[in-house]
Amino acid sequence: MSAAESLVRLAPSRYTLPRPFLKWVGGKGQLLGTLLERVAASGNFRAYHEPFVGGGALFFELYRQGALRDGAVLSDKNPHLLEVWESVRSDVDGLVERLATHRAHHHEDYYYQVRAVVPTERVDRAARIIYLNKTCFNGLYRENRRGMFNVPFGRYTDPPILDEDNLRACSKALQNVELRCQGFEEAAAAVKSQDFVYFDPPYVPVSATSVFTEYAKGGFGEGDQRRLADTFRDLTRRGASVMLSNSWAPLVLECYGEFSPHPVAASRNLNSRTDRRGAVKEALVDNFSVVRPEQLAG
Ligand SMILES: C[S@@+](CC[C@H](N)C(=O)[O-])C[C@H]1O[C@@H](n2cnc3c(N)ncnc32)[C@H](O)[C@@H]1O
Numbered sequence: 001m002s003a004a005e006s007l008v009r010l011a012p013s014r015y016t017l018p019r020p021f022l023k024w025v026g027g028k029g030q031l032l033g034t035l036l037e038r039v040a041a042s043g044n045f046r047a048y049h050e051p052f053v054g055g056g057a058l059f060f061e062l063y064r065q066g067a068l069r070d071g072a073v074l075s076d077k078n079p080h081l082l083e084v085w086e087s088v089r090s091d092v093d094g095l096v097e098r099l100a101t102h103r104a105h106h107h108e109d110y111y112y113q114v115r116a117v118v119p120t121e122r123v124d125r126a127a128r129i130i131y132l133n134k135t136c137f138n139g140l141y142r143e144n145r146r147g148m149f150n151v152p153f154g155r156y157t158d159p160p161i162l163d164e165d166n167l168r169a170c171s172k173a174l175q176n177v178e179l180r181c182q183g184f185e186e187a188a189a190a191v192k193s194q195d196f197v198y199f200d201p202p203y204v205p206v207s208a209t210s211v212f213t214e215y216a217k218g219g220f221g222e223g224d225q226r227r228l229a230d231t232f233r234d235l236t237r238r239g240a241s242v243m244l245s246n247s248w249a250p251l252v253l254e255c256y257g258e259f260s261p262h263p264v265a266a267s268r269n270l271n272s273r274t275d276r277r278g279a280v281k282e283a284l285v286d287n288f289s290v291v292r293p294e295q296l297a298g
Pocket residue numbers: 024025026027028029051052053054055056057058075076077078081182183184185200201202203218219220224
């Protein structure tokens with residue numbers, strides 16, 4: 001049985017490790033079942049590429065499913081994030097030790113002390129990010145435009161500061177994985193025919209209040225979205241299987257119209273306005289779906 005066929009049989013694995021070691025804005029936990037179905041529909045692939053890796057929810061899911069038999073390349077433009085991935089891969093003992101110290105000292109004052117100082121050693125910086133991610137308000141690591149973490153303390157009774165079993169499982173999963181701090185265009189340049197690429201960029205904003213300029217959320221503006229669509233088409237011509245998630249926004253439907261975006265329901269809980277929480281429509285685009293009869297005009 002091929003790796004892709006085995007995926008069709010399996011639902012997302014809820015209880016096994018490894019799982020994302022960070023909660024990241026736009027994390028794909030909710031959509032995993034749908035994403036897996038799409039990956040299975042693509043057939044066999046060689047290397048797996050995730051150029052906007054964030055917390056890497058789909059990467060870990062595919063690893064748990066045994067679908068990554070020909071290697072993986074994970075990249076992201078955020079150097080602070082990449083350092084955490086690198087430390088998990090190459091210094092998990094050091095990370096466990098430092099997180100045990102954070103756990104022992106955890107307290108509101110301690111949190112603000114840790115937040116105020118960026119350490120000089122990579123493994124200390126990585127442990128700091130994981131600690132802040134697990135204990136800050138709303139449980140996400142978020143930076144302002146100057147790259148500073150500025151989220152206040154979160155009041156949790158027992159935050160999971162150190163999950164040693166999971167960190168070790170993540171480290172094992174990363175041993176043969178290439179990690180690169182780079183933009184998506186550079187990441188795409190290394191993709192070969194029959195590789196699989198999953199793009200999960202910062203989403204096109206949809207709410208009326210969202211300002212969409214070159215300084216849009218994540219610094220990813222309309223020009224970036226259009227360049228990403230060009231990259232998607234280029235990879236298609238080069239024989240790679242490509243899948244992308246984004247919001248169900250006019251710009252996305254325009255950029256990927258020829259690939260017939262699928263609407264998918266995802267739940268969002270990051271909106272501060274409770275009336276805007278709940279199911280939202282997102283777009284899933286790929287270049288390998290069989291066109292279904294109901295989609296054909298006439
Ligand atoms: C929506 S998040 C990805 C979430 C991820 N799929 C998960 O499950 O956690 C988008 C990511 O894109 C990264 N990013 C922003 N601009 C980028 C660019 N030009 N090239 C590569 N990565 C970029 C951000 O640092 C962020 O981690």
